[in-house]
Amino acid sequence: MRWLDQVLAVPSVGIQIVPNFSTASRYVSAAATLVDEVLEKDHEIIFDAKSPFDFAIRTKAGIGAKISATELVADFSYSVLPKPEAGNLPSFIQVTRRPYTSILDEVVGRLTHVFGTIAKFGAIKIRLFGIVATTRMESGSIPPGLEALTRHLGKPWQSPLVMAKSTLLANLDERDDATDRCHHTIAFDVTKEPKETHFVLDWQRVLREPAVLDADGVRVAFENCRAAALSYFDRVGEGALNFD
Amino acid sequence: MIDLSQNPATVGPAPTVIERASEAHWASPSERSATTVRVPPAESREQSGVPFALVADRAMITVRTADPDALPIPSPRVVGVPKVLPRDYEAILSEREQLLRRKYGAPILTRDEERRLEFLKWQIETVEDGQLADGLSRLELLLDRVDEVRQRVEEGVAKFKEPFPAAFRPRGSSGGRQ
Numbered sequence: 001m002r003w004l005d006q007v008l009a010v011p012s013v014g015i016q017i018v019p020n021f022s023t024a025s026r027y028v029s030a031a032a033t034l035v036d037e038v039l040e041k042d043h044e045i046i047f048d049a050k051s052p053f054d055f056a057i058r059t060k061a062g063i064g065a066k067i068s069a070t071e072l073v074a075d076f077s078y079s080v081l082p083k084p085e086a087g088n089l090p091s092f093i094q095v096t097r098r099p100y101t102s103i104l105d106e107v108v109g110r111l112t113h114v115f116g117t118i119a120k121f122g123a124i125k126i127r128l129f130g131i132v133a134t135t136r137m138e139s140g141s142i143p144p145g146l147e148a149l150t151r152h153l154g155k156p157w158q159s160p161l162v163m164a165k166s167t168l169l170a171n172l173d174e175r176d177d178a179t180d181r182c183h184h185t186i187a188f189d190v191t192k193e194p195k196e197t198h199f200v201l202d203w204q205r206v207l208r209e210p211a212v213l214d215a216d217g218v219r220v221a222f223e224n225c226r227a228a229a230l231s232y233f234d235r236v237g238e239g240a241l242n243f244d
Numbered sequence: 245m246i247d248l249s250q251n252p253a254t255v256g257p258a259p260t261v262i263e264r265a266s267e268a269h270w271a272s273p274s275e276r277s278a279t280t281v282r283v284p285p286a287e288s289r290e291q292s293g294v295p296f297a298l299v300a301d302r303a304m305i306t307v308r309t310a311d312p313d314a315l316p317i318p319s320p321r322v323v324g325v326p327k328v329l330p331r332d333y334e335a336i337l338s339e340r341e342q343l344l345r346r347k348y349g350a351p352i353l354t355r356d357e358e359r360r361l362e363f364l365k366w367q368i369e370t371v372e373d374g375q376l377a378d379g380l381s382r383l384e385l386l387l388d389r390v391d392e393v394r395q396r397v398e399e400g401v402a403k404f405k406e407p408f409p410a411a412f413r414p415r416g417s418s419g420g421r422q
Contacts, residue, residue, distance in 0.1 A: 003363075006370045141370065144362045238363040240356075 002230065003143045003237035005099035009135035012075030013104070013111050013222070016128035018210050023122030024053045024069040030121045031055050031067070034114060038065075063107060065114045072118065074111035075132075076103045100133060101230070108222045116215030125210040129221055131229040132202045139195045145239035146199055150186060152243050163189040167200075172232060179206045180228060184236070201236060203229035 031049065035057065038045055042059040049055040058064040060081075066073040082090035118124060142150075154161040165187045173180040185200035205225050213221065235241060353361065 001367065003367065003370075006367065006374075141373070144359070144366050239359050 002101060002234060004133055004135070004230075004233055005101055007100075007135050007137055007141065007143070008097060009100040009133050010076050010078070011100060011104040011107055012073060012132045012134070013107050014071055014073040014128075014130040014132075015111065015115065015124075015126055015218070016071050016130070017069075018125035018127055019069045020122065020125065021053070021069060023118075023124060026121035027055070027067060027069075027118070028052055030118045033120075034065075034067075034117045037113070037117065063110050065110055067114060067118065072111060072114055074107040074114065076107050104131070104226065108219075108226065112215055112219045112222065115218050119215060123212050125212050126207065126218070126221075127210045128204055128206045129225045130202060130204045131225055132200060133233055134198075134200045136196060136198050139197060142197060143237040143239075145235070145237045145241065146186075146197075148239045148243055149184070149236070149241070150188075150197070153186070161188075162191060165189075173228075177208055179208070180204070180232075181206065182232060201233055203232055 031047075035045065035047055038057055038059065042061065042063075044060045046058045047055070048058075054066075054068040056064060056066045060079065062077050062079045064075050064077065066075075078095050080092050080095055083093050084090045115124070137146075150164070151160070153164060153166070167183050167185045169181060169183050171179055171181045181204050183200070183202035183204070185202070186197070187199075188197040203225075205221075205228070211217075
């Protein structure tokens with residue numbers, strides 16, 4: 001069992017692309033196709049277009065996709081929807097917690113689908129793949145590895161930190177074709193929210209040379225990235241990093 | 245190794261030592277595996293002039309071939325097994341084990357195992373907390389239902405205590421139910 005499945009964690013996945021406005025200029029057509037495709041499955045969506053090169057789709061189930069000239073992102077958020085009640089204040093529909101890895105598979109599927117639709121309108125050069133885990137935890141329920149990392153940050157002062165808002169970027173594996181790295185964001189403020197800590201693990205595979213892939217290539221790339229990212233997240237949670 | 249060739253009295257007890265050491269069921273597994281008793285074949289004994297070689301616990305005893313006169317203790321005491329009760333032997337082993345652990349700083353678990361153990365403890369606690377939360381939710385739901393039933397019963401009792409309307413009241417009755 002993965003620790004991320006045991007806590008309230010949500011995923012987001014993304015592809016950073018080389019900006020190409022010839023392709024981006026066709027986003028309006030791509031958006032129309034995408035909305036039709038998503039509507040067919042999800043029946044009700046929220047569509048938000050900030051500019052012709054930048055738009056977002058979110059389903060009632062909480063799966064979202066953002067498309068811009070520089071990146072394609074899919075994420076998930078728990079939607080708490082009000083249920084109107086006659087003669088009473090609206091009640092809220094209870095949301096069931098889902099395992100992180102299960103939602104991750106769903107958002108990867110959504111991103112692959114978005115990529116496939118966009119790629120029909122022009123080649124997309126990929127620079128980076130990313131898998132993110134975002135979690136907000138109570139102080140007593142933090143896994144030992146993240147606890148150790150937080151303690152480690154306070155070592156120079158020989159006492160626990162009172163407030164932190166930091167992002168640490170570390171290279172994990174450097175190869176000829178790509179570099180794996182991870183942003184670790186730790187944020188807490190004991191003076192304001194004594195029991196709450198916010199962790200974000202943003203794992204990325206940065207390609208040495210941007211690559212043009214089709215939807216199948218992206219799916220396979222995400223399968224590899226998923227395995228590597230989850231394995232690293234496990235190490236972080238378990239405390240397998242070297243704190244000497 | 246101990247050169248016992250000069251002392252015929254020590255040759256006899258040696259095989260007994262070996263047999264008992266290997267079959268000592270009361271010795272702890274670590275003791276059995278840590279102790280090695282080697283008996284060189286007769287030919288090599290003749291060549292080297294060493295009838296028996298005893299290499300005991302690698303962490304404890306290394307006795308090498310020496311001039312018998314230079315041996316610090318009489319040979320029979322080295323090769324013989326002291327008469328000791330099993331519980332006393334266990335106490336000796338235990339004390340030695342503790343000292344060896346202090347000396348070599350070898351914990352029972354490796355650091356990785358300790359870390360893993362701590363993580364597993366966290367996982368178990370998280371699972372148990374989840375189960376407890378589920379249980380409390382169910383209990384809360386049950387209490388809500390009990391409250392609802394209690395309210396209905398109270399409403400029913402209150403209605404039952406209401407006086408009959410005049411049309412349905414029995415003759416001679418003042419109103420309330422008995």
